[in-house]
Amino acid sequence: MTGFRRLDPVSLLVAPAVGYLGLVYGLPLLLLLGHSFVVDGTPSIASFVRFFADPFDWMVIANTLRIALAVTLVSLVIGWPTAIALARAKGAAQAAILVAIILPLSVGVVVKAFAWQIVLRRDGVVSQALVWLHVWDEPQRLLFTETGLVVGAVNVFVPFMILPIYSVLKLVDPRLDEAAATLGAGPFFRFFLVALPLSLPGIVTGVAFVFSMAVSMYVVPSLLIGDRFQTLATLTGRSFLFMRNPQLGSTTAVVLLVLAVAVVVGSAKLSRRFGGAS
Amino acid sequence: MTTTPGFLDVAAAAKTFGAATVLDGVDLAVARGEFVSLLGPSGCGKTTLLRIVAGLIAPDGGRVVLDGDxxxxxxxxxxxxxVVFQNYALFPHLDVAGNVGFGLKARGRKTAEIGPSVERHLDLVRMGAFADRPVKALSGGQQQRVAVARALAIEPKLMLLDEPFSALDRKLREAMQIDLKRILREVGTTAIFVTHDQDEALTMSDRIAVMHAGRIEQLGTPSEIYHRPATAFALDFVGLSTRLAGRVVSASGGEVVVETALGRIPARANLYPGSAAVVGVRPERIRLDAAGPCTVAATLTDVAFQGARVLLHGAAAEGDRVLVEAPSLPDGAGQGTRLTLSWALEDTLVFPAEGEAS
Known part of the structure; x- marks a missing residue:
């Protein structure tokens, strides 16, 4: 990209999308930003000062990051091997795995969250199964716990980890692994010096997808952990809907936006340095 | 070439994929420092044999012994x-030096040792100036050189090359063939080279193994393979030839006479009278006169100009072929001219027809 070129007519194809997003997303976002930096009609960062002075708000930030990181990590641990299996599978087996990953996306998040409410109850199947297996002595409630929230959220987001990794892996030449082996690299070395760096672009995309969705999820925590546990997203919702405090709501929204962008961009940068030129 | 115990010894290597027998008990002995080509059409088992030697597939039966192990x-x-792979298989996430140094790094060598080795091997393939380029920025021929340097950098006991030049255009391929021979001679590495290109095999090899249907049909020097093909398949696959199907009509004292569509042709061979046979003659062995002792007549159908020589095609029955090489088109000859062809007795190559027990 050196200097300006004449406008490519093909680039006009993005105009509808840019126009739409600009109107219904960009403009409200700007208004929101403006709201958080204006107090009583004058520009001020007073609302941020107040926000960061309150230990409760720090706890909300910690909650948000802890849950998002846990969801991303569990999704990665489950999703990466699945993506490898999917990329190596052939024919009917591959189609079956793909359908199993994509079909659940057609079930809405609200429906899934309600379903998990039933599954995670004190008398739900998980509790009963663990008692039956003698892992637990008596039925326990997983609903309204952080564990329950992570389990439910991973279920919703894991396809967004699997699919980007899979799309990168299926383009990797299987001969590269053979070449590494003939050059004297054992399985461990091959994994860290060939397989990992080559799947890294997919992992970065998957992590960015899942983290940005998990850090901002609203419906899933509302239904699976409730009001006693606040994240930046649910606090933003409460500020606008229940507390009628758009000042606080726009402030938490901005904090959330900055955090999410920082983590996604930062992890991409970090992985690029770690993975070398790719 | 005498049959000394090989540096590489493959004994009775066998492999089936499902119902298909890909390798049917192949034996191959390669001497230290030798360059052996596995030559054959696709599906003959040459790549499977190479992958068994590399350890990338396990044979169903047989043994592979390298340098006594x-x-x-x-x-x-x-x-x-x-191993040098057909599509090079360079690591796209590493630069040229990273690729060449990979094997030494995998062996846990120190950086101080890897650097000079990478430099030396890149110089060997004349890619010294490209050490810090990403491999994606290289042309096909350059990637090929890097792949060769990468395989040589581990100072292997044996180099295996799987159709390494098949993706290159003809000019570049010929230059690379000569270059690779020079490099391997300099390093003194034993090499097995898989190809379906007979010219490539004839140019580069100390010995050629002609493979067909999971077996080695003939193992010999390029000159032996060309002048004394052991089977009708080897005759057809390597070089051009006149080829006439026929039947042995008489046999005595190591000489036979084969009845073909163009007449009776004598040859030196031990075949039973009545058995089906294939007669072959290399085009440059045929003279345009009646000096004999093998003489036939054929109608000229086509002339292919090839620079220093012309190739004359004669009329032939279904499945047969008549090919004569001459310095130039004989005076007054053209399509339809009746030509008299003759050659020496020892130039008649005769084989039992495929599927016929010898």
Missing amino acids: DITRRPPHRRDVG
Whole structure:
């Protein structure tokens, strides 16, 4: 990209999308930003000062990051091997795995969250199964716990980890692994010096997808952990809907936006340095 | 070439994929420092044999012994065998030096040792100026050189090359063939080279193994393979030839006479009277006169100009072929001219027809 070129007519194809997003997303976002930096009609960062002075708000930030990181990590641990299996599978087996990953996306998040409410109850199947297996002595409630929230959220987001990794892996030449082996690299070395760096672009995309969705999820925590546990997203919702405090709501929204962008961009940068030129 | 115990010894290597027998008990002995080509059409088992030697597939039966070690069950990363793949298989996430140094790094060598080795091997393939380029920025021929340097950098006991030039255009391919021979001679590495290109095999090899349907049909020097093909398949696959199907009509004292569509042709062979046979003659062995002792007549159908020589095609029955090489088109000859062809008795190559017991 050196200097300006004449406008490519093909680039006009993005105009509808840019126009739409600009109107219904960009403009409200700007208004929101403006709201958080204006107090009583004058520009001020007073609302941020107040926000960061309150230990409760720090706890909300910690909650948000802890849950998002846990969801991303569990999704990665489950999703990466699945993506490898999917990329190596052939024919009917591959189609079956793909359908199993994509079909659940057609079930809405609200429906899934309600379903998990039933599954995670004190008398739900998980509790009963663990008692039956003698892992637990008596039925326990997983609903309204952080564990329950992570389990439910991973279920919703894991396809967004699997699919980007899979799309990168299926383009990797299987001969590269053979070449590494003939050059004297054992399985461990091959994994860290060939397989990992080559799947890294997919992992970065998957992590960015899942983290940005998990850090901002609203419906899933509302239904699976409730009001006693606040994240930046649910606090933003409460500020606008229940507390009628758009000042606080726009402030938490901005904090959330900055955090999410920082983590996604930062992890991409970090992985690029770690993975070398790719 | 005498049959000394090989540096590489493959004994009775067999492999089936499902119902298909890909390798049917192949024996191959390669001497230290030798360059052996596996030549054959696709599906003949040549790549499978190479992959068995590399350890990338396990044979169903047989043994692979390299430098006195039985490596049949040894994983590829402990074999000391360098492989150059058909599509090069360079690591896209590493630069040129990273690729060439990969094997030494995998062996846990120190950086101070890897650097000079990478430099030396890149110079060997004349890619010294490209050390810090990403491999994606290289042309096909350059990637090929890097792949050769990468395999050589581990100082392997044996180099395996799987149709390494098939993706290159003809000019570049010929230049690379000569270059690769020079490099391997300089390093003194034993090499097995898989190809379906007979010119490539004839140009580069100390010996050629002609493979067909999972077996080695003939193993010999390029000159032996060309002048004394052992089977009708070897005659057809390597070089051009006149080829006439026929039947042995008489046999005595190591000489036979074969009845073909163009007449009776004498040859030196031990075949039973009545058996089906194939007669072959290399085009440059045929003279345009009646000096004999083998003489036939054929109608000229086509003339192919090839620069220093012309190739004359004669009329032939279904499945047969008549090919004569001449310095130039004989005066007054053209399509339809009746030509008299003759050659020496020892130039008649005769084989039992395929599927016929000899």
